[in-house]
Amino acid sequence: MKTDLAGIRQEYTKGGLRESDLPEDPLLLFSKWLQEAIDAKVDEPTAVIVGTVSREGQPSTRTVLLKDLHDGKFIFYTNYESRKGRQLADNPHVSLSFVWHQLERQVHVEGIANKVPASESDQYFKTRPYKSRIGSRISPQSQPINNRMQLMRAFVKEAARWIGKEVERPEQWGGFAVTPHRIEFWQGRPNRLHDRFLFTLQTDGTWKRERLAP
């Protein structure tokens, strides 16, 4: 490769995170950072990398969009029969990584994923654009398919079936709610001396806070 990758480096100077900035509840700081990412108009501020682990112990990651944050849980939607969906059914331990490069920030979450109640998935499904609802009915997410035409034919056929009707959520599509037990906030600082704070959930329901070395 001709480009000098090793020479690409950037100083992080946008801010700092002090112990005195930390609330007792890390979800409050997460909400603040998410809102700041939205206000800063970063690309896909809700994008989050979800890490799952197979039965054999093989980790895998992919991006999804965070669609809600309630009762201290992170909610995203997907196909339960997808690779990630099947892995979560076998092993609910999950990681979530948010990276907001323009703000020189990242947040890592570790927790347990559970399906949200069907009524909650129904409620969110109804808010999705019509064509996305049709798409989630016909896409066998993560399965091999012959070609794009196969997908388009299925889409057109399914769209015709639902003209003038409320598109129903397919059973295999819905939300996962991640209950966190470890949340780490990272703010880039000059000279690679970044600020890192780790929140760990204690058995009494409170969060322990520690500064980590960068």
Ligand SMILES: Cc1cc2nc3c(=O)[nH]c(=O)nc-3n(C[C@H](O)[C@H](O)[C@H](O)COP(=O)(O)O)c2cc1C
């Ligand atoms: C910006 C972005 C947002 C995405 N949002 C979602 C999402 O909310 N849900 C989803 O199932 N896949 C989403 N995807 C696609 C996933 O990254 C992935 O390709 C798909 O879920 C299949 O993953 P799996 O085979 O590991 O289960 C998104 C991809 C990108 C790049």
